Amino acid sequence: MVKIGGLQSAGAPMTGAEVQVRAVSHAARADRSPMHLQPQSWESQRGPGVSVQLQDLTPDEIGLLRLVCEHMTLPVDLLARYEDCTVEEMTSRMQRLEAALCVASEVALPDKYRWYWLTARGITAADIGFQYKVPGMNTFPLRRWIFEVRLEMMRHRSDARWFTDRILTRGIHGHPPVPKAVLDTTGDFTPELFHEARAREDLRPLNVTAVYVLTSLQHHSVFRRRLDRDCALFAAVAYFCSPETMGLMQSLQATNRWPNFSLHPIPGYPDDESLDSVGVEYSLDSSMLPLVNQIAQHGAMPTDLLARALDRPHAEVLTEVSALEASRHVNVARVHQDPSEWVWLTRSGVRCARPRLPWIRRLGATRVAFNRRVLECWLYALQQVPDGRWESRRELEVVARRQGHPSVPNGVFHVDGERHAILVRVSPSKSSYLEKLVMRHLPEHHAVVLFCTSNNRYCLERLKKKHGWENVGILSLPPSSIASVEDEFDEDD
Numbered sequence: 001m002v003k004i005g006g007l008q009s010a011g012a013p014m015t016g017a018e019v020q021v022r023a024v025s026h027a028a029r030a031d032r033s034p035m036h037l038q039p040q041s042w043e044s045q046r047g048p049g050v051s052v053q054l055q056d057l058t059p060d061e062i063g064l065l066r067l068v069c070e071h072m073t074l075p076v077d078l079l080a081r082y083e084d085c086t087v088e089e090m091t092s093r094m095q096r097l098e099a100a101l102c103v104a105s106e107v108a109l110p111d112k113y114r115w116y117w118l119t120a121r122g123i124t125a126a127d128i129g130f131q132y133k134v135p136g137m138n139t140f141p142l143r144r145w146i147f148e149v150r151l152e153m154m155r156h157r158s159d160a161r162w163f164t165d166r167i168l169t170r171g172i173h174g175h176p177p178v179p180k181a182v183l184d185t186t187g188d189f190t191p192e193l194f195h196e197a198r199a200r201e202d203l204r205p206l207n208v209t210a211v212y213v214l215t216s217l218q219h220h221s222v223f224r225r226r227l228d229r230d231c232a233l234f235a236a237v238a239y240f241c242s243p244e245t246m247g248l249m250q251s252l253q254a255t256n257r258w259p260n261f262s263l264h265p266i267p268g269y270p271d272d273e274s275l276d277s278v279g280v281e282y283s284l285d286s287s288m289l290p291l292v293n294q295i296a297q298h299g300a301m302p303t304d305l306l307a308r309a310l311d312r313p314h315a316e317v318l319t320e321v322s323a324l325e326a327s328r329h330v331n332v333a334r335v336h337q338d339p340s341e342w343v344w345l346t347r348s349g350v351r352c353a354r355p356r357l358p359w360i361r362r363l364g365a366t367r368v369a370f371n372r373r374v375l376e377c378w379l380y381a382l383q384q385v386p387d388g389r390w391e392s393r394r395e396l397e398v399v400a401r402r403q404g405h406p407s408v409p410n411g412v413f414h415v416d417g418e419r420h421a422i423l424v425r426v427s428p429s430k431s432s433y434l435e436k437l438v439m440r441h442l443p444e445h446h447a448v449v450l451f452c453t454s455n456n457r458y459c460l461e462r463l464k465k466k467h468g469w470e471n472v473g474i475l476s477l478p479p480s481s482i483a484s485v486e487d488e489f490d491e492d493d
Helices: 016-032 042-046 059-070 076-083 087-099 120-126 137-156 191-199 220-233 243-253 286-298 303-310 314-326 347-352 365-384 393-403 431-444 454-467
Strands: 002-004 007-009 103-108 114-118 161-164 181-184 206-214 234-241 261-265 300-302 330-333 342-345 389-392 411-415 418-425 447-452 472-476
Touching: 059 076, 059 087, 059 114, 059 120, 076 087, 076 114, 076 137, 087 103, 087 114, 114 120, 137 161, 137 181, 137 206, 191 206, 206 220, 220 234, 220 243, 234 243, 243 261, 243 393, 286 300, 286 303, 286 314, 286 342, 286 347, 286 365, 286 393, 300 303, 300 365, 303 314, 303 342, 303 365, 314 330, 342 347, 365 389, 365 411, 365 418, 365 447, 389 393, 393 411, 418 431, 431 447, 431 454, 447 454, 454 472
Parallel strands: 206 234, 234 261, 418 447, 447 472
Antiparallel strands: 002 007, 103 114, 161 181, 181 206, 300 342, 330 342, 389 411, 411 418
C-alpha cells in the first residue's frame, strides 16, 4: 500500500532506492515550506564576537534568560517592547547570549522576526528548575498573542505578577489542566497554593485572575466544563479571543452562568481576513480565486463536478488545478473507484480563499462517495433555481460552533429570502430517526428538502402525511455521474 496525499491506494512496494529518493524529496519539500524553520549554523548565529562564558553574564542577561524560559520561546520584537528598547538593541543583546551558547534562534516564516529559546546550557544559567525542550513551531503564533496579552495587562497593572502555564506546571508530573497564565495583584499567590486549591474543593477562590488566549474554535461543551472549573477556583477568569472565537464565547457569556467570567479582544490581533495569525498577507492570482473559493466552500471537490460548478471545460480546470498543486495551494488525490481526482486546499490555499474556513489536514476517503452525492444535489438545486444561493455544511458548522448549536443540515439553500434546509439520505434509516431529523431542522428553516433513496422516501412520505408537513419536500437523489461509486454511509450517521 502506497500513501498518496494522506490516502491509501494499492501499488507495488518501493525499492530501497525509491524510498531514499522519496525521503530526499520530502526533506527538500519541507525546506521549501513557508512555515518551516530556516536553519542556520552555530557560527552564523554567534556573529563576529568571541564566545562568552557563563560567569560573564550580567544579572540583566540572566533575567532575560528567565523571561524567555518562562514563555518557552519569544520573538525579538516582543522582547524589545518588554525591555523598552529597539529591536536592533535587543538583537545585539540576544546575539551576546548566543555567543555564550545560552539561546538558540530561528526564523519561522512567515513571521519576519527571529524567535529565541534556551539551550540546555541556558537552562543551567537561568537556574529556575525547567527542563530543556525545543518548542514546537506550530505554537509560535499562540505564544506571540499570550505575550501580547501580558504586555497589555502589565501596562495597566505594572506591579502585578505574571505566572505562565510553565511556571504553574513546573515539577508536576503529567499535564494537569491549567490556564495560559495567572495574574496576581496581591503578591500572595504561589503555584503551590494553586495546586492545593485544585486538590481541595472546599477552599475559597484564589484572589487572582486566570487568563486564557483563544485563537481556534472548540466545541462549546469544552468551554462550559472549563468555565465551571475555573470560575469556582479563581476570583476572575479572563478570555482574550480572536474575531473567529469571540462569537462562541459571547454566546456562553450571555447565559449569565459565570458572573466572574469576562471577554476581551486579543490586543493587536489582525481583523483583516487576508492576514494570518502573525499578520502576514497571502495572495493569489485573481484568475485562480473562483476555483479556490469554490473548493474552500465545500472542503473538497472532484474535478469533474468542479468543472460543472464553474461552467468550464474539464481540461481547463485540470490545467489550473495542476498549477495550484505546483504552487502548493491544493492537494490532489484519487480516491477508491472515483475516476476523477479530488482537490482540497493546503494551509496556503486556505489563507487565500474566501470564505476562509478551517483547513482540512487530509481527505476522509470513506466519506468521498457521500460528499459526491451532496455536491450533485447542490448542482441540481442550482440548475432548478439559478438565482438561489447555497450555504455549505462547512459554512454552517462555523456559525453553529459560535452559537453552540449541536448539528446542522447538509446545506441551506437561500431562495426568495427563505432558508431551505437540505438533507441528503443515502443509507437506509429507521422511521423514528428520520422523524427526529426533520423535526430538528424544521423550526429553524422555512422548509426542509430531503434528497433520498426509494426506501427512505417511502418512510418520509408516510411521516409527512402523518404530521401534515406542508413545508417538507421529498425528492429522489439526482442521477450520479459515477455509477460505480458505492455510497457507504450518511454524514449524520
